[in-house]
Amino acid sequence: MLLTAFLVVFVLPLILSAGLHFTGDYDRDWRNADRSSTGLLKPAAENPAAVIRIFAARTVRWRGIFASHCWIVIKAPGAADYTRYDYTAWGEPIRVNGFAADGRWFGRDPELIYALDGEAAARLIPRIQAAITNYAFSKQGDYRAWPGPNSNTFVAAILDKVPEIDVTLPNVAIGKDYPYDGRWLRATPSGTGFRLSLGGYGGLTLGLREGLEINVLGAVFGLDWRRPAVELPGLGRFGMQG
Secondary structure (H helix, E strand, O other): OOOHHHHHHHEEEEHHHHHHHHHHHOOOOOOOOOOOOOOOOHHHHHHOOOEEEEEEEEOHHHHHHOEEEEEEEEOOOOOOOOOEEEEEOOOOOOOEEOOOEEEEEEEEEEEEEEEEEOOHHHHHHHHHHHHOOOOOOOOOOOOOOOOOHHHHHHHHHHHHOOOOOOOOOOOOOOOOOOOOOOOOOOOOOOOEEEEEEOOEEEEEEEOOEEEEEEOOEEEEEEOOOOEEEEEEOOOOOEOOOO
């Protein structure tokens, strides 16, 4: 019974995701893939208000079967440009404005995960910047694609420091559960539950805001009861949008 459930909940969705990945209509030549703006953000000069955005897009090559890459974009009130923060495997791990703020991730269109504007965003931006400045894994060689710390670990760490950002990263954001602060058991950012992480290789999250997530070697099955949905490994979210 348990084996059947594991095959249905974890293995079958990954097989289906692999089929969709290799038959999908996107540029597989990542070296020359499109990284231009998608138009999800209007020009900064046209929006004097403060802005916070979190984006996610499927990762490069075969890793896109089961994983996404998340990044954060901010703009202080009156700033002339957006500032984009990624955590990457090359160069300095925390990459600032290495890509268009709302750009495609090596040919894959991003999904908007979170948006906040105006005074509420302005109050949170200094805390976001402080969390980025104090992020523990900021040296060359710190990045690890799996189980972490990776791009999703970086964004998850910022969200932990700014729990007013009412969002959870997609279940395909592999690495978001990596214990970046060395704590394997901790409260969820909302303070309504707990997160157990076995070094990023497995774990369990349970919270009123975060729902239920079961992590097996990075593949995450989730249930969201605030905005009813099921999240399947590789395939992502089915139900109300978060």
